[in-house]
Amino acid sequence: MGAFEELMAWARQTRALAQVAGRLAWDQETMMPRGAAEQRAEEAGAMEAVLHARRSDPRVGAWLEAAEAADPGPEARAQLRLIRHEHDRVRRVPGDLAAELARLTSRAQGIWAAARAEDDFAAFAPVLEEVVARKREEGAALADGGDAYDALLDGFEPGMTAAELDRIFGEMRPRLKRLRERALGHGDAAPLRGAFDTQAQLELARELAGRFGYDFARGRIDLAVHPFSAGAGDDVRITTRVSAEDPFNCLYSTIHETGHAAYEQGIAPAYRMTPVGQGVSMGVHESQSRLYENQLGRSRGFCHWLYGRMRAVFGDLGVADEEAFYATVNRLHRGYIRTEADEVQYNLHVMLRYDLERQLIAGDLEVADLEAAWNAWFAEDFGYPVDRAANGVLQDVHWSVGLFGYFPTYALGNVYAGCLHAAMRAELGELDAQLAAGDPSAATGWLRRHVQQHGGLYPPRELVTRACGGAPGAGPLLDYLDEKFGALYPG
Ligand code: ZN
Numbered sequence: 049m050g051a052f053e054e055l056m057a058w059a060r061q062t063r064a065l066a067q068v069a070g071r072l073a074w075d076q077e078t079m080m081p082r083g084a085a086e087q088r089a090e091e092a093g094a095m096e097a098v099l100h101a102r103r104s105d106p107r108v109g110a111w112l113e114a115a116e117a118a119d120p121g122p123e124a125r126a127q128l129r130l131i132r133h134e135h136d137r138v139r140r141v142p143g144d145l146a147a148e149l150a151r152l153t154s155r156a157q158g159i160w161a162a163a164r165a166e167d168d169f170a171a172f173a174p175v176l177e178e179v180v181a182r183k184r185e186e187g188a189a190l191a192d193g194g195d196a197y198d199a200l201l202d203g204f205e206p207g208m209t210a211a212e213l214d215r216i217f218g219e220m221r222p223r224l225k226r227l228r229e230r231a232l233g234h235g236d237a238a239p240l241r242g243a244f245d246t247q248a249q250l251e252l253a254r255e256l257a258g259r260f261g262y263d264f265a266r267g268r269i270d271l272a273v274h275p276f277s278a279g280a281g282d283d284v285r286i287t288t289r290v291s292a293e294d295p296f297n298c299l300y301s302t303i304h305e306t307g308h309a310a311y312e313q314g315i316a317p318a319y320r321m322t323p324v325g326q327g328v329s330m331g332v333h334e335s336q337s338r339l340y341e342n343q344l345g346r347s348r349g350f351c352h353w354l355y356g357r358m359r360a361v362f363g364d365l366g367v368a369d370e371e372a373f374y375a376t377v378n379r380l381h382r383g384y385i386r387t388e389a390d391e392v393q394y395n396l397h398v399m400l401r402y403d404l405e406r407q408l409i410a411g412d413l414e415v416a417d418l419e420a421a422w423n424a425w426f427a428e429d430f431g432y433p434v435d436r437a438a439n440g441v442l443q444d445v446h447w448s449v450g451l452f453g454y455f456p457t458y459a460l461g462n463v464y465a466g467c468l469h470a471a472m473r474a475e476l477g478e479l480d481a482q483l484a485a486g487d488p489s490a491a492t493g494w495l496r497r498h499v500q501q502h503g504g505l506y507p508p509r510e511l512v513t514r515a516c517g518g519a520p521g522a523g524p525l526l527d528y529l530d531e532k533f534g535a536l537y538p539g
């Protein structure tokens with residue numbers, strides 16, 4: 049066997065084991081008996097140790113060098129690019145720092161959850177300080193002389209830099225703030241009123257997933273506290289949740305997760321179980337889920353169909369007519385929580401976290417000053433003060449588990465979605481008639497052809513540029529938001 053074949057055999061088996069570990073994590077969130085938590089931690093730890101040993105296998109570097117020297121063609125080059133990317137990252141971080149981070153963040157997550165329940169940032173600050181200190185070290189090790197934050201970001205969005213994000217976000221912030229100020233001046237649109245049968249919600253959620261192209265023969269939907277999608281290739285599962293008062297929570301988080309799952313299910317079968325056979329970055333992943341959820345799922349056309357379908361399922365929805373329904377689906381409202389934010393304000397939440405975490409990693413901000421910095425920034429961008437830490441600096445789990453450089457990919461996903469949506473509309477023309485018939489397949493088919501089937505074949509920026517016929521920027525997203533919310537909130 050040549051070096052490339054040996055490397056690919058190693059990569060396939062590593063990937064298979066990672067899938068098994070991922071299924072353990074899925075099980076923990078959906079099916080696992082309550083009493084099994086401690087045993088599961090041991091099982092997950094054992095899998096992690098096996099995976100770590102494989103990833104730091106000393107033979108990988110030699111295989112890579114030999115295979116790269118042979119230059120075996122474009123698809124193989126993409127496989128090598130992805131293996132090289134991960135190999136260099138694993139190699140640069142000292143083993144004891146990686147182990148220390150794993151121990152520290154598993155402890156920090158518990159402390160964060162307790163601190164959030166008590167609304168007490170001071171209880172979380174000491175362990176977060178340790179996490180930030182270790183992440184600075186990790187970033188410096190990964191950066192190898194370059195910028196530490198860029199190096200952390202590169203783990204989630206290969207090739208992206210903070211300088212590029214600054215340019216994109218700098219264009220977004222003023223226009224989003226103008227839009228939110230104008231919209232909130234109109235007063236809140238009413239939410240739905242009533243109690244909505246949860247079994248009927250789940251049935252409708254399954255129907256929606258199917259309409260958006262989810263393949264149930266290679267997936268399943270279960271309940272979990274936080275919706276997520278997990279897996280790859282022939283086994284991609286999604287979870288959702290139900291609330292009797294708020295059926296949109298279940299329905300739209302299902303469409304969102306269907307976007308993630310459709311990406312994984314849509315990758316060309318030839319790439320299955322290889323490095324190319326998975327979504328290429330967090331930003332591109334989020335572009336699929338957000339486009340399914342927002343540009344398609346919350347469009348006027350699809351809302352027409354959903355209004356009729358929901359009335360058939362639930363009876364009276366407590367809204368006057370279809371126009372009021374559309375306004376309710378797209379309502380802007382004051383709030384503190386990122387995950388509950390509308391299309392306009394969501395990105396402001398993300399940018400706030402991005403700026404703070406960048407300063408933390410650079411050493412320009414210390415954890416002791418983080419809560420005050422958060423509150424000042426929030427008041428500036430949202431126009432009202434944070435009322436308590438659980439609604440502010442303690443609301444997200446990410447920093448406690450060491451995810452620095454992850455937040456900006458949420459907003460980047462929206463930026464990519466804006467570009468892809470504009471390119472799709474330019475090519476396909478009017479989609480509203482199909483969406484109004486409850487049929488997004490023309491749109492999802494376009495995404496499958498231009499984005500999903502490629503998996504990791506192209507780096508993220510190249511993938512989006514090829515699909516859109518130009519480099520990604522914030523313009524298309526901002527124009528779409530201005531048009532949509534300008535019509536909803538005229539003035
Ligand atoms: Zn998502």
